[in-house]
Amino acid sequence: MSLPPFKLLRPRSIEDAAGYLSAHAPDIQIIAGGTDLLPSMKQRLFTPKYLLDIRGIDELRTIRSIPGHGTEIGALVTLSTIEDSEFIRRSYRVLREAVATVASPILRNMGTIGGNICLDTRCLWYNQSLTWRKSCGFCIKKDGDLCHVAPGGKKCWAAFSADSPAALLCLEAELEIAGPAGKRRLPLSEFYTNIGDARMKLANNEMLTRVFLPERMAGYDGVYQKLRLRGSIDYPLAGVAAALKKNAQGIIEDARVAITGVNPAPLLVNEARHALAGKMLNDHAAAVVGELAAKVAKPLTTSLLTPEYRREMIRVFAKRAVLGAGTGV
Amino acid sequence: MAENTYQWPDASKRKLIGKRMNRVDGPVKASGRAKYTYDLVRPNMLYGDSVKCPYAHARVKSIDTSAAEKMPGVKAVHVIHGPDDGAKGEVFWAGTDIVAVAAVDEPTARDAVRAIKVEYEQLPHLVLNDKEPNLAEAEKSELYKVASKETVGDPNSAFQQSEVTHEGYYGSPVITHCCLETHGSVAEWPDKDHLFLHISTQNVPGIGEQVAKAIDMPASNVHVHQDHVGGGFGSKLGLDPWGVAAAQLSKKAGGVPVKMMLNRATELETAGCRPSAYARVKVGAKKDGTLLAWESYAWGSGGPGAPGSLAIPYVWKVPNQQKQYVGVVNHIGPSRAWRAPNHPQMCVITMGALDDLAAKLGMDTFDFVKKNIDLLDPRSKIYSEELDVANDLMQWKARWHPRGDSDTLGIPMEAISLQIGDNQYPPDSASGGSSTIGGVSSATFRAATDAKRQLIAKVAPALNAQPADLEVADGRVRVASDASRSLSWKEACSKLGAQTLTVRGTNPGEGDLTNSGVGGVQMADVSVDTETGIVKINKMVAVQDCGLVISPKQAESQVLGAMIMGVSYALYEEKVMDQTTGTMLNTNMDNYRLAGIGDVGELVVRLMTGPGYDERGVIGIGEPPTVSPGAAISNAVANAIGVRVPFLPLTPDRVLEALEKAQGEGGRA
Ligand SMILES: Cc1cc2nc3c(=O)[nH]c(=O)nc-3n(C[C@H](O)[C@H](O)[C@H](O)COP(=O)(O)OP(=O)(O)OC[C@H]3O[C@@H](n4cnc5c(N)ncnc54)[C@H](O)[C@@H]3O)c2cc1C
Numbered sequence: 001m002s003l004p005p006f007k008l009l010r011p012r013s014i015e016d017a018a019g020y021l022s023a024h025a026p027d028i029q030i031i032a033g034g035t036d037l038l039p040s041m042k043q044r045l046f047t048p049k050y051l052l053d054i055r056g057i058d059e060l061r062t063i064r065s066i067p068g069h070g071t072e073i074g075a076l077v078t079l080s081t082i083e084d085s086e087f088i089r090r091s092y093r094v095l096r097e098a099v100a101t102v103a104s105p106i107l108r109n110m111g112t113i114g115g116n117i118c119l120d121t122r123c124l125w126y127n128q129s130l131t132w133r134k135s136c137g138f139c140i141k142k143d144g145d146l147c148h149v150a151p152g153g154k155k156c157w158a159a160f161s162a163d164s165p166a167a168l169l170c171l172e173a174e175l176e177i178a179g180p181a182g183k184r185r186l187p188l189s190e191f192y193t194n195i196g197d198a199r200m201k202l203a204n205n206e207m208l209t210r211v212f213l214p215e216r217m218a219g220y221d222g223v224y225q226k227l228r229l230r231g232s233i234d235y236p237l238a239g240v241a242a243a244l245k246k247n248a249q250g251i252i253e254d255a256r257v258a259i260t261g262v263n264p265a266p267l268l269v270n271e272a273r274h275a276l277a278g279k280m281l282n283d284h285a286a287a288v289v290g291e292l293a294a295k296v297a298k299p300l301t302t303s304l305l306t307p308e309y310r311r312e313m314i315r316v317f318a319k320r321a322v323l324g325a326g327t328g329v
Numbered sequence: 330m331a332e333n334t335y336q337w338p339d340a341s342k343r344k345l346i347g348k349r350m351n352r353v354d355g356p357v358k359a360s361g362r363a364k365y366t367y368d369l370v371r372p373n374m375l376y377g378d379s380v381k382c383p384y385a386h387a388r389v390k391s392i393d394t395s396a397a398e399k400m401p402g403v404k405a406v407h408v409i410h411g412p413d414d415g416a417k418g419e420v421f422w423a424g425t426d427i428v429a430v431a432a433v434d435e436p437t438a439r440d441a442v443r444a445i446k447v448e449y450e451q452l453p454h455l456v457l458n459d460k461e462p463n464l465a466e467a468e469k470s471e472l473y474k475v476a477s478k479e480t481v482g483d484p485n486s487a488f489q490q491s492e493v494t495h496e497g498y499y500g501s502p503v504i505t506h507c508c509l510e511t512h513g514s515v516a517e518w519p520d521k522d523h524l525f526l527h528i529s530t531q532n533v534p535g536i537g538e539q540v541a542k543a544i545d546m547p548a549s550n551v552h553v554h555q556d557h558v559g560g561g562f563g564s565k566l567g568l569d570p571w572g573v574a575a576a577q578l579s580k581k582a583g584g585v586p587v588k589m590m591l592n593r594a595t596e597l598e599t600a601g602c603r604p605s606a607y608a609r610v611k612v613g614a615k616k617d618g619t620l621l622a623w624e625s626y627a628w629g630s631g632g633p634g635a636p637g638s639l640a641i642p643y644v645w646k647v648p649n650q651q652k653q654y655v656g657v658v659n660h661i662g663p664s665r666a667w668r669a670p671n672h673p674q675m676c677v678i679t680m681g682a683l684d685d686l687a688a689k690l691g692m693d694t695f696d697f698v699k700k701n702i703d704l705l706d707p708r709s710k711i712y713s714e715e716l717d718v719a720n721d722l723m724q725w726k727a728r729w730h731p732r733g734d735s736d737t738l739g740i741p742m743e744a745i746s747l748q749i750g751d752n753q754y755p756p757d758s759a760s761g762g763s764s765t766i767g768g769v770s771s772a773t774f775r776a777a778t779d780a781k782r783q784l785i786a787k788v789a790p791a792l793n794a795q796p797a798d799l800e801v802a803d804g805r806v807r808v809a810s811d812a813s814r815s816l817s818w819k820e821a822c823s824k825l826g827a828q829t830l831t832v833r834g835t836n837p838g839e840g841d842l843t844n845s846g847v848g849g850v851q852m853a854d855v856s857v858d859t860e861t862g863i864v865k866i867n868k869m870v871a872v873q874d875c876g877l878v879i880s881p882k883q884a885e886s887q888v889l890g891a892m893i894m895g896v897s898y899a900l901y902e903e904k905v906m907d908q909t910t911g912t913m914l915n916t917n918m919d920n921y922r923l924a925g926i927g928d929v930g931e932l933v934v935r936l937m938t939g940p941g942y943d944e945r946g947v948i949g950i951g952e953p954p955t956v957s958p959g960a961a962i963s964n965a966v967a968n969a970i971g972v973r974v975p976f977l978p979l980t981p982d983r984v985l986e987a988l989e990k991a992q993g994e995g996g997r998a
Contacts (some may be wrong), residue, residue: 232925
């Protein structure tokens with residue numbers, strides 16, 4: 001399968017990029033590492049007239065700590081840079097754990113954090129060749145008006161399938177977004193729509209430039225647990241991130257749990273925070289969180305595994321993630 | 330001394346045979362310099378594409394290519410499957426090629442495909458796979474081919490005598506071949522009578538004739554060339570419709586090269602398809618483990634032509650048997666030979682049932698096999714020796730424990746299975762049926778022997794000796810009794826003058842250089858997470874006989890590759906069909922999963938060599954080691970979790986389902 005034709009634009013600054021976006025939207029698409037976009041273009045899921053290659057914008061390649069505020073990660077920082085960062089491992093461990101499970105080492109060398117946050121949602125009926133999709137009458141998400149996953153339904157249920165956003169939700173990350181009117185900031189928890197075919201609140205003339213990790217969330221213990229069939233490489237079929245902080249007596253002071261891979265958006269399990277705060281960490285507390293997480297999970301048949309199984313795995317992995325985060329495993 | 334017959338040299342006289350040598354083409358392949366058919370770009374080359382039928386079962390009613398033919402850049406249009414082709418235009422699987430086009434570039438070819446109008450009449454499809462067919466209904470339906478019942482000995486009374494019996498389900502789904510290089514070719518006509526074909530094939534010598542026949546031209550006018558093949562595994566032995574189409578398109582376009590390679594989705598959908606095999610099996614034995622009886626009701630699908638019967642029980646000569654087989658005609662795709670055709674499927678069924686029986690007897694499968702080793706005639710001795718070697722490599726006896734006797738999480742367990750190689754296929758000229766080494770090395774050896782004889786005859790006068798007195802050693806031709814009277818290889822060859830020696834070796838031929846039928850033993854050590862159902866391979870051991878080992882490194886590589894392929898089909902591979910649309914759901918490599926290096930665990934290979942093995946001559950190694958990984962892994966999982974997961978692949982949801990079912994039945998089976 002070959003790529004459809006496009007014109008490549010290579011801005012060197014955020015301003016130039018924003019200019020191109022405004023000039024050509026909606027016929028333009030951002031490419032960072034390209035690890036997700038290029039295979040999708042070959043399948044004709046995207047056929048933009050212009051590709052905006054943002055890799056020339058050097059200021060988006062750094063991880064910077066701003067004392068008193070937190071840490072800022074440029075959208076172009078690769079997943080392997082985050083994985084290898086001793087600072088991230090020490091301060092925001094859950095992010096490092098999640099990033100390290102993405103794809104394979106070579107894809108992490110290419111793939112960026114921005115691309116991971118903006119990753120397209122996935123579905124068995126969507127991530128297919130044009131010929132294949134055509135033979136099945138297309139679907140709501142692309143070129144059609146029916147849903148093979150929820151027949152009769154009008155909503156797209158394609159699953160959000162990136163790993164790092166679950167960790168970033170636990171860390172209360174904020175996004176910096178650049179557009180024609182300059183920059184705006186938005187909590188990550190408000191960025192996603194939970195709608196498979198319109199996954200994020202990003203206008204077609206905007207781009208993600210940076211991610212902020214607040215200082216108050218530094219030092220939490222964190223674990224990411226991922227359901228995948230192969231140990232070597234697989235998108236998450238269910239993923240759970242847990243971050244928590246204990247006091248000297250072993251009582252949990254604060255905790256966050258988030259899930260990904262099952263719904264059209266990564267989601268915080270809000271009740272987990274209250275279920276854990278002030279408690280000693282034990283099997284029972286972890287099991288309670290498992291139940292809470294499973295309640296939030298709404299997988300459908302977007303993958304080859306049954307929805308029941310994936311939901312059950314959210315329960316199992318939430319339990320394990322909380323226990324792991326609490327014991328520093 | 331000149332030999333009168335062909336004979337492999339004695340162990341003491343072997344120079345290169347049995348030495349660890351690197352693959353000659355290893356560096357070019359590893360560095361990406363090797364050029365495959367897929368890589369070819371010929372001058373003025375056109376790009377082919379095709380209209381494919383979107384339905385699993387349909388009839389082509391009409392085709393209108395007029396718009397495509399008028400498009401600028403479109404150089405040829407060729408109907409592959411029109412309303413009058415086959416059974417009145419009937420199409421039996423989704424993805425069948427209907428019309429091919431050749432154009433100046435890929436986008437134009439794609440546009441042309443889109444401009445072609447094909448009208449279909451949709452027909453009902455069947456893409457069910459693992460469901461047990463009802464015999465009475467199957468006998469009445471055209472979709473089932475009921476084979477006649479087979480009986481060996483007296484199964485009824487044997488089951489009555491059996492003190493322990495076991496009944497269970499076993500099976501493997503349809504999987505696809507998944508070659509690294511997709512199928513396809515580049516065809517061109519240097520003049521109107523001659524076809525020059527670059528093609529990705531396992532069958533360089535035979536494919537030309539197949540093409541010639543398909544387009545009605547003399548085989549001698551077809552020149553086939555291929556530098557490297559990116560995998561075939563049995564799926565690249567025959568000619569495909571797109572291969573013929575490339576030649577036809579090129580001819581219509583005035584002879585310019587036409588490249589027609591499948592993309593990955595089409596490759597997965599239509600270019601490989603190992604038939605499924607399922608069975609309900611009953612086995613019976615005496616309390617001491619003596620195996621008495623086998624009964625099976627088996628079924629399987631292989632696309633439009635239902636597959637023939639399965640040779641189960643596999644390898645085991647169970648004295649009393651009763652067997653019934655039903656072939657299912659369906660629309661999953663056309664079946665192709667897959668590395669040891671049907672053997673892995675038969676092994677999964679047979680060894681699964683026997684392993685379960687051993688568990689019910691409270692016996693270690695190792696002891697069960699040894700107890701019944703005579704039923705493995707004529708290779709009982711080989712299997713017995715291999716079991717002992719494998720036991721050492723896996724520390725089987727020290728580590729074995731009864732089934733399900735383990736903690737709840739992360740339980741490493743072992744299992745064992747037996748397999749036999751399959752050189753029943755006559756060695757042919759294609760690279761398939763594990764005949765390459767038998768065919769090629771024997772032929773090469775004969776050729777080399779002949780060449781040596783002829784060379785000696787030529788140079789004998791120069792050394793003032795009789796040919797029979799000469800030998801070739803250490804790069805020299807010398808008088809056997811007086812090493813000082815010698816010529817270097819180069820000097821000797823110069824005596825040939827302008828006349829070169831051309832010698833062609835054949836196989837089969839004179840002399841007992843090859844043998845057939847090999848035995849192998851594999852063991853697997855797995856961990857199963859009983860809360861998630863995920864299976865992890867810790868270690869696998871393969872002990873393999875392949876007669877005389879010519880190149881140990883390559884032979885071991887074959888075994889390693891087979892084990893990796895085995896892990897894939899045991900844990901991941903399945904052609905998943907959508908019942909409503911009749912199409913394959915996982916036509917990409919993120920849902921059609923193959924094992925990565927991180928998934929295969931530690932792999933240990935031991936080839937049986939020395940007396941008892943070498944004198945059998947070269948046999949084959951490509952296929953035999955793929956036979957047992959599925960059974961070994963399935964049995965290891967059963968041992969770990971205490972219950973059988975009936976069907977491959979052993980996906981985590983299936984593992985959990987089997988566990989839950991066993992718990993629901995009040996304890997572990
Ligand atoms: C075989 C395979 C396995 C994979 N496995 C995983 C996995 O396990 N987990 C996982 O999370 N991902 C996985 N991926 C997906 C992908 O590799 C990663 O998510 C990666 O981080 C994407 O980043 P990228 O820079 O390559 O994104 P790109 O492909 O460049 O872009 C992805 C999307 O984000 C948009 N985008 C990129 N940057 C920006 C920006 N700055 N602002 C606005 N929009 C932007 C693009 O327009 C595009 O829609 C896998 C991919 C492959 C091919």
